[in-house]
Each structure stands twice: as structure tokens, then as C-alpha cells.
Amino acid sequence: MSPETRRGREDNESMVQLAGLTKRFGRNTALDGVSLTIGPGEVFGYLGPNGAGKTTTIRLLMGMLRPTSGTASVLGFDAWRQSREVHRLVGYVPGEPALYDRLTGNQHVAYCSHLRHRDDRRRAAGVADRLELDLDRPARTLSRGNRQKLAVVLAVMSQPRLLVLDEPTSGIDPLVQQTFHSILREHTAGGGSALFSSHVLGEVERVADRIGVVRAGQLVAVERLQDLAARSLHRVRARFAVEVSAAEFGGVPGVRDLLVDGHTLSCNAPQSALDALLKLVSAREVEDFECSEAPLEETFLSYYGMDGQPGQTPPAAAGTVARTAAGHAH
Numbered sequence: 466m467s468p469e470t471r472r473g474r475e476d477n478e479s480m481v482q483l484a485g486l487t488k489r490f491g492r493n494t495a496l497d498g499v500s501l502t503i504g505p506g507e508v509f510g511y512l513g514p515n516g517a518g519k520t521t522t523i524r525l526l527m528g529m530l531r532p533t534s535g536t537a538s539v540l541g542f543d544a545w546r547q548s549r550e551v552h553r554l555v556g557y558v559p560g561e562p563a564l565y566d567r568l569t570g571n572q573h574v575a576y577c578s579h580l581r582h583r584d585d586r587r588r589a590a591g592v593a594d595r596l597e598l599d600l601d602r603p604a605r606t607l608s609r610g611n612r613q614k615l616a617v618v619l620a621v622m623s624q625p626r627l628l629v630l631d632e633p634t635s636g637i638d639p640l641v642q643q644t645f646h647s648i649l650r651e652h653t654a655g656g657g658s659a660l661f662s663s664h665v666l667g668e669v670e671r672v673a674d675r676i677g678v679v680r681a682g683q684l685v686a687v688e689r690l691q692d693l694a695a696r697s698l699h700r701v702r703a704r705f706a707v708e709v710s711a712a713e714f715g716g717v718p719g720v721r722d723l724l725v726d727g728h729t730l731s732c733n734a735p736q737s738a739l740d741a742l743l744k745l746v747s748a749r750e751v752e753d754f755e756c757s758e759a760p761l762e763e764t765f766l767s768y769y770g771m772d773g774q775p776g777q778t779p780p781a782a783a784g785t786v787a788r789t790a791a792g793h794a795h
């Protein structure tokens with residue numbers, strides 16, 4: 466066993482490791498010192514506006530580009546120097562799937578099985594069935610969405626350890642997206658990981674465990690989706706049978722924009738404040754009550770901005786974030 470192969474097998478704590486990963490094209494720095502680890506069983510949503518550096522990161526991880534500095538590795542195998550080992554571990558869905566126009570889906574499946582020295586035709590047929598993809602049609606006759614589906618079939622059929630997905634569901638209708646999410650969950654339940662790039666949170670929101678935001682080549686934030694959801698704002702409205710005062714509700718930490726007017730109360734509250742607030746509300750006679758959550762995308766935008774501009778508030782300042790998010794929620 467070569468020293469490099471040995472290193473690959475030993476360093477198996479993380480599925481993906483990016484360390485100071487930098488790529489320059491001439492004077493243009495496409496990626497600037499990105500460091501990131503993705504663990505087994507984890508779906509990592511990699512978000513950023515157009516031109517932020519997502520595809521460059523993925524190409525570096527797939528060994529298609531050589532880093533200017535830093536490293537990218539999969540299960541300890543260096544993506545550039547050990548790309549063959551990496552390709553055995555990874556299923557890749559590019560943004561624009563490269564297919565052979567004249568070959569049918571089944572012929573693509575047979576060809577990829579041949580390249581990998583394994584017969585994955587049964588599994589491919591099962592996944593295609595679930596995605597409602599006809600494998601008998603030549604690639605040139607497939608719509609954009611069906612080309613994406615075929616790329617997904619080819620990526621998952623060999624049950625790789627890591628899936629690298631570059632905006633894989635653009636062009637796929639919402640019902641099929643749900644099926645795709647189920648396939649992804651089955652993959653992670655078996656210990657597999659995924660790097661899932663997108664320019665919108667909505668595309669990764671239901672499946673990502675963590676999200677990272679890349680902007681102008683730099684990783685500006687990494688956050689658990691659960692933590693982001695916990696900070697998302699809820700609009701609370703209540704009408705009471707009796708008159709109430711602001712002082713009765715003002716003490717709940719995190720509650721903001723509190724407005725009490727005779728029998729009515731309105732405010733914005735993060736999830737962490739809801740229990741205490743509802744207990745205070747329900748201690749009075751309630752005639753009407755309403756609580757609705759702002760879409761996560763709005764909370765997210767107020768933190769990080771996805772239009773290439775920085776968000777309005779630093780992520781750590783949860784209280785301040787809540788106020789900004791409220792501005793977006795209305």
C-alpha cells in the first residue's frame with residue numbers, strides 16, 4: 466500500500482475536508498481560503514449568489530481543477546493528486562449534466578456500470594422509477610428536468626459515500642423534488658454524506674443539516690439549519706376579553722415590536738420566546754389568537770443576504786437579527 470493510500474484510509478473522521486482552499490484565475494480570485502469539514506451522514510447546503518465560487522469549489526473537490534493553494538480531500542484522499550480514489554467514492558451531479566445525446570438512459574447506466582466495474586442496473590432502474598424517468602429514451606430527447614433526473618440516477622446508483630450536487634433540482638418539479646429528498650435521506654441514513662450547492666435556501670432547506678454561505682469566494686457563515694430555524698421570527702397576535710398592558714408581556718426575553726392597545730397584543734418573537742409568551746397569554750381570557758412563522762428564507766436573507774451584498778446584521782447578534790428579520794417578515 467502506498468503512503469498516500471494509507472493516509473487516505475487513516476484520515477476517515479471527515480468525509481470532506483477543505484483546508485485554506487484557494488483558486489485564482491489570473492487576477493480573479495474565485496475562491497479565497499475556504500476551510501470546511503463535512504461529516505458522515507451529513508447534508509451540507511452550500512449557498513451563495515451567482516459567481517460566488519460554488520462551482521469552483523465543487524470542481525476543486527472533484528479534482529477537475531488544481532488549487533492555487535490549500536487542499537480539498539474526500540475521506541483523506543487528496544482531490545487533485547488522488548482523484549481516481551476520490552471518483553470511486555463520489556457521485557457527482559453537475560449543474561449542466563454532460564450526457565451522450567444518442568445514448569438512452571439505460572445505455573448511460575450500462576456505460577457507467579462498466580466504468581465502475583459493477584452492475585448497478587437494478588438499482589438505477591429503481592431510482593429512475595421513483596423519479597418517473599423513462600430510461601429508454603435517448604438523452605437528446607430529454608427535457609432539462611429529465612436530464613437532471615438521469616444525472617441523479619447515474620450519481621446515486623453505485624451507492625457512493627459522498628454525493629456532490631451542483632444545483633441538482635433546478636428544473637425538477639416540486640413533487641419529484643420530494644422524491645429526490647427521500648433518496649438523499651436514505652443515502653445519509655446509511656452513513657453517506659452530501660454537498661448540495663444552490664443559490665436559494667429553499668432548495669436545500671428541507672434536507673440540509675448545515676448550511677454554508679459563500680460570497681465573493683469567501684465562506685462567510687456556517688450554521689446548523691436547526692439553529693437558524695430556532696432564531697426565525699413568529700408574528701404573534703392576541704385579542705383578550707379583558708384590557709391588558711404592555712408591562713405584562715414586556716419581560717419575555719427576545720420579544721420585540723411589542724404593541725398593546727386595550728384588548729389586543731401584537732409582537733414578534735423568536736421560537737425560544739414562544740413558550741413563555743404563550744403561557745402569559747393563556748393566563749388571560751383569549752378571544753382570538755394567531756401565530757405565524759416568517760419563511761426561513763426571510764430570516765436567512767436578513768442574516769446573510771443572497772444578492773451578493775452582506776446581510777444587515779452579524780449572525781452572532783441574535784437579538785439584533787430578530788429585529789431585522791421582523792422588517793423582512795412584514
Ligand SMILES: Nc1ncnc2c1ncn2[C@@H]1O[C@H](COP(=O)(O)OP(=O)(O)OP(=O)(O)O)[C@@H](O)[C@H]1O
Pocket residue numbers: 490493494495513514515516517518519520521522664
Ligand atoms: N475557468 C474560469 N476562468 C476564469 N474565471 C472563472 C473560471 N471559472 C470560474 N471563474 C470565475 O470565478 C468566480 C466564481 O465562479 P463560480 O462558477 O464558481 O461561481 P458559482 O457560485 O458557481 O456561480 P453560479 O451559481 O453562477 O454557477 C466567478 O467570478 C467566475 O467568473
